Amino acid sequence: MKNRIGIDAGGSLIKIAYEENGRMHFRKQPIGEMDVALEWLKMVSSNKTIFLTGGRAGKIKANFFPDAEIVDEFTAACEGANYLMMKEGLHNNEKSLLINIGTGTSWFKLEGEHYDRILGSGIGGGTFMGMGKLLADPSDFASLVSLSASGKKGTVDLLVKDIYHPEEPPIRGDLTASNFAKTEAIHSSSSADRMASVLNMITETITLLTVQAAALHSTKKVIFIGSTLAGNKPMQDSLDSYCKMSGLDPIFLQNGEFSGAIGAMLK
Structure with missing residues (x-):
């Protein structure tokens, strides 16, 4: 893999995977800084083959790397997840669900080397x-995650205990x-409370769809990937709690x- 570079250019981020000195390295930047990332990549990619995936792969191929190969984004995500599972010593020969939480969310059924996309959501x-x-002052991802961690969803969400x-x-x-x-x-609530509610709404929705998909495909093993989970402990903790509560x-x-x-580079 040392002569390959994988680029995943999605709706929000550009993510790059490459091998150097026997180790896998990663880099990511907001899609608004794509030109900066790709200019850097052009300088370090001599004698390397570029593999592209994601919604902006065609644009990158046309403007930066005309000889690059484009890999279907769903194939790339599943291939990359299988590689990471192997690296972590996880068995991938049993049926499981792969949930990729990026700008939107996709669900895949995995069975060994076989995978099928079974569901998608704009959440x-x-x-x-x-x-x-709309609801908070900070606009960068890390600040919004931190804000959601300090808020209380019950300030704006109607909870079961409120009804009873x-x-x-x-x-x-x-x-x-x-x-x-x-x-x-809502108007008197803090930005932190509102963002805690937003994060909870997203994780609840993803969990409910995951529970239904898992029941339909007779599995309890669910694997989460995606840029929205990176550095987002509140969302990981919430998904973990809701999934375990639901028997997953x-x-x-x-x-x-x-x-x-990774999957683009492997393919």
């Missing part, structure tokens, strides 16, 4: 960033009955955000 990292622009108060609810009281339903409290076995792959770039 994902793009939703988190877009709602952040003062009685004991039949299910966990901290579960959401309705997102953003405390309409009178969640796994979060290290460097999973680079699955597409």
Whole structure:
């Protein structure tokens, strides 16, 4: 792989995977800084073959690397995830679901070397960033994640315990009955509370779709990858909790955000 470079250019980020001195290296930048990243890449990519994937692969091929090969983004994500699973010593011969949370979210059924995309949703990292622009002051991803970690969703979300108060609810009281339903409290709530609610809405939706897909395909093993999870402990913790509560076995792959770039390079 030392003479190959994989580039995954999605809706929000450009991610690069390459091997140097026997080790895999990764680099990512916002898509708005794509030209800077690719100019750097042109300087270091002599005598290397470029493999592209993602929605902007065609643009990059036309403007920067005309000899590059384009790999289907779903194939790349699954191939890269399989590689990372092998590196982590995880068995990939049993049926499982792969959930790629990027700008949007895609679900794949994995069975050994075989994979099929079974579901997609517009809910994902793009939703988190877009709602952040509307509801909070910081606009960068890391700041919004930090903000969501310090907030309380129950300030703006109607929780089960709110409905049943003062009685004991039949299910966990901290579960959401309705997102953003405390309409009178929204304007007086903090940015942190609103972002905590946004993050919770996204993770709940992804979990519910994952539970249904897992039941349909008779598996409990679910593997999460994608750039929205990178440095996003609140989302990982929330997905982990909701999935385990639903009887699923969640796994979060290290460097999973680079699955597409790795898969493109491998392919």
